[in-house]
Amino acid sequence: MFNTLVNAAMTPEPSSAIHPRAGTDTVARILKAAGTLFAESGFDAVSMNTIAERAGVSKANIFHHFDSKDALYVAVLRQACENSTERLQRLGSDTGPFPQRLAAFAQHLLADMLDHAEVSRLILRELLLGGAQRGREFAEKVFGDNFARLVEILRAGQARGELRADIDPAMIAALLIGANVFFFEAQEVLRHFRDVTFAQDPARYSRMLADVLLDGILAPNDPAQRLSE
Amino acid sequence: MFNTLVNAAMTPEPSSAIHPRAGTDTVARILKAAGTLFAESGFDAVSMNTIAERAGVSKANIFHHFDSKDALYVAVLRQACENSTERLQRLGSDTGPFPQRLAAFAQHLLADMLDHAEVSRLILRELLLGGAQRGREFAEKVFGDNFARLVEILRAGQARGELRADIDPAMIAALLIGANVFFFEAQEVLRHFRDVTFAQDPARYSRMLADVLLDGILAPNDPAQRLSE
DNA sequence: AATACAACTGACCGACCGGTCAGTCAGTAC
DNA sequence: GTACTGACTGACCGGTCGGTCAGTTGTATT
Secondary structure (H helix, E strand, O other), rough: HHHHHHHHHHOOOOHHHHHOOOHHHHHHHHHHHHHHHHHHHOOOOHHHHHHHHHHOOOOOHHHHHOOOOHHHHHHHHHHHHHHHHHHHOOOOOOOOOOHHHHHHHHHHHHHHHOOOOOHHHHHHOOOOOOOOOOOHHHHHHHHHHHHHHHHHHOOOOOOOOOOOOOHHHHHHHHHHHHHHHHHHHHHHHHOOOOOOOOOHHHHHHHHHHHHHHOOOOOOOHHHHHHOOO | HHHHHHEEEEEEEHHHOOOOOOHHHHHHHHHHHHHHHHHHHHOOOOOHHHHHHHHHOOOHHHHHHHHHHHHHHHHHHHHHEEEEHHHHHHOOOOOOOOHHHHHHHHHHHHHHHHHOOOHHHHHHHHHHHHOOOOOOOHHHHHHHHHHHHHHHHHHHHHHHHOOOOOOOOHHHHHHHHHHHHHHHHHHHHHHOOOOOOOOOOOHHHHHHHHHHHHHEEEEOOOOOOOOOO
């Protein structure tokens, strides 16, 4: 019964025809309130009372719809991951030369994270903070899809000879995603570093990121200098 | 009085000569236990009872040495940041050609983070998680020093013409530090991605990172291809 | 020996936590 | 009408939280 309710709430079908009470959106309201609060402050720092107050329902009503605080958290996370997975599939361009594909992926990924900051923060929190196996699997799936997709783009670039063959695509994927995640996480901190001029301009950051990744940072005149191991 | 005690505990001088009781290391034991637990589970998830138990003292004794749980957390964070700042100053090589300097910085930074994972996790948690102004200033100082130091290395490279002049040094710094932070944070997750072969080998990750950053990932125009490690 | 004081403890406090429960209410089926 | 159901609530539960306090112990000073 619990799962039925939650899954019904996940798919945004107008179930008002099925359920009698007008308050069927209650589950959605709870999920929204819980999502916002969890993303803001994390699991432990948010009480069921606060969620109930924010959602405009009684605490007991939340327990009527969700078995426990953990179950609510998992439902919130599952919904967030489903949304992300959905958006993920129409991310970046699948055609065009490799540099454009890579730049588009990087730019769209960062823009998507910033546009859905709350959801992203929730997933990252679950993914990166140690312990807590509560919903790591969901987060890993979203992240893994993202990662695999980027690796594929890179492998295609290698196959077509546009990309150096002597590099590890997974490493580049980690680098690119890591740079984006880091920008997302540290934006508030970077903002008031004197050297940083791009904190308010993610599109510019993405452009510079793709540029550096593609061409490197060494001066082009002397390609002879190379890191010796 | 509170500050005096904490600051005395910060500098690891053998104050056994000054203080009477043999248990003067109590403060250190409390800080160590609290640091470990906070790094493992975060602020909210750790109770004073647990800290007291782990440190082998009574809970009331912790409140004798620290005004509040927040004050204890700040003290832990301050100590962690001081240690990091200290280590930071002997990080990387100050001489040699630019590629070596950059590679050394990246490699040492990551190695240091992994060697002091507990402290690093604590600082990153404070820095990157939203809200919580508890001790952000400490974390920002450590991070800012790190950042400024790397920017300086990059500016020097630009001044000597070894590095492209049309790039933003701060952006490169963010990219490099971000890539390291991300590796540190996501190591456990990356470990069981099929494409990833470097999760257990941070030194190799650092080498690849420096390589890619310096030369880019595009296939070179003239096929003066290098051998891959 | 008496004083003074920091280190330290066990018992305790009010507040709040996640969670339960008896019961109300609106709508549906017959 | 009556029986039934699920959404919903206020009051309440045991337990844990951060924090307090009276009192004990050990040591240095006088």
